Amino acid sequence: MPDREPAGRIALRGRVVTDYEVWSEGTVLIEGGAIRELSREPLDPGEVRDYGDSLLVPGFVDLQVNGAFGVDVASSPERIDELSRRLLATGTTSYVPTVISSPESLYEETLPVLAEKVARRGGMAEPLGIHLEGPFINLRRRGAHAAAHIVPPDPLLFARLLELGPIRMVTLAPELEGAQELIKTARRYGVVVSAGHSDASFEEAYRALDAGVLALTHLFNTMSRMHHREPGLPGAAFAHPLAICGLISDGIHIHPEMVALAFRMLGPDRICLVTDSTAATGMGPGEYALATRRIYRETNVTRLGSGALAGSLLTMEEAFQNILAFTGCTLPEAARMASTAPARLIGEGRRKGRLAPGYDADITVLRPDLSVEAVWKGGELSYVDRTGRTLGNGGGEGF
Known part of the structure; x- marks a missing residue:
């Protein structure tokens, strides 16, 4: 201990x-x-x-933690206290356990267990609520999410999930039919809506940001590409004055020069450093769980059996170090990206992050x-x- x-x-x-x-x-x-x-x-x-x-x-606040130290949030929610204790070693004092697209039966089993653990205090990192990354995402941009568990935006299903646990954040593809109604439902319950795993055009994305989408999930990754004739979802985030972007600064998911570009465009108050960490983080090479999927840790990456990237091995300690190295930002700016901005986005800006x-x-x-x-x-x-x-x-x- x-x-x-x-x-x-x-x-x-x-x-x-x-x-x-x-x-x-x-x-x-x-x-x-x-x-x-x-x-x-x-x-x-x-x-x-x-x-x-x-x-x-200020203690680091991580809005996207699939797991770490051998613990997978979705498949082993009963081990969340172990994860919370171990995360302290990375400088993380608060985090949002994340569950990727899964069958409804897994949500029914996992979310109530996570609900019992949320807001635990007393010498461990504090789970602030649940981040549902999916299942209302675009098949074309599913990344490591299993195609079988992706469903169209369904406000009734979302309402059932809200009853199962304290959902604080949901990642969805705003261009899909039915997404607007789900966004309205989420806003009514105080849930932060983040655009991700999305193939939205610039216009679709900008309209969604106007309509209540507050953030982007792991900027540049598993989303429409930024092109000079079609800026896509990343371009909409750069253009919209209120968009806040999660960013994986491991130098693998995003080239360091693109991290620097994002910092120049968004500044320290519109970037939230996230890890997207997995059960393989802090562990050795081998096979690990990611919800219903199996992932494989290599030297510095985790992949599906197909070879596709699946989460990361990043810690917030490293994310803080990297953002300084990649962007040349100041220490206070790095702290605002690692602590202040994520706390504010998740609705904890009056008690955490400063x-x-x-x-x-x-x-x-x-x-x-x-x-x-x-x-x-x-x-x-x-x-x-x-x-x-x-x-x-x-x-x-x-x-």
Whole structure:
């Protein structure tokens, strides 16, 4: 078990990453599980943790987690607490368990179990709700989703799924017949609608963004291509002033130069770094579950038996490091993409994703080399890395 301390009045000192600045020396005062005060000056409430030159950043918020560390969300929902504990090692303090297109029977079995686990606190990463990635997607852009489990937009089916668990986000193809009614239903229940696995034209996509679609699921991947005569779904996201884009910054799903282009077009407040991680993340080569499918981990990718990419091996620790390397953005901008923007998109922007008074004391401590040193969750010291190694595609356990 990771180290944990009870939530009391504690001062953390280090290089504090605020929304727009990095304080070379600063203090975050936490009390009762929340941030009470930020100061450039030392505060001495009695208990002080001095992290020296390490960075204090808001805990990472990942909106697309299929699984990690051998746990698959869809097929092994009873192991979600294990996943939540292990995710702390990657700097992730909140996440949205994701279920790809599946048969209705799997939803009936899995969503109620996930519902029991949502909003668990106390020393583990917090599941904020469920992300349904499908089944209302375009067959032509299904990616790793099984064709047999993809269905046309069906508001009645969606309503039944809403009864089974706390769905916070749904990925669908907005160009499909019936999608508009489903979008209206989702908005009525406060569910974030994200366009993905879609073959929408620029015009179809732009109209959907006007009509209540708020986001794009893994920008550029499994969607209509961006072309100079038909900008497609990515072009609509660049053109629309409100679109927010999930982005897998592993250097495999998207070329680093395209990541840099997306950053220049969208800025740090319209990009949410996501991992799209799978049960193979943090593990060695082998065969793993992805809902009803089997995927195979190679050195640095996961694929179906056909050879098609299937999710990723990315962690939020690596996503944070990569976005800095690929774009040249500042540390505060990277923190806004890894924490602030995703928390705001999912409706948690008033309590998560920032180092600010009144926010949950979810704080990731990064060494100067940007590896995770420690994680505070709800004001508790919930993870300490004693190995000095990063968790990544090398498959190290880290515990």
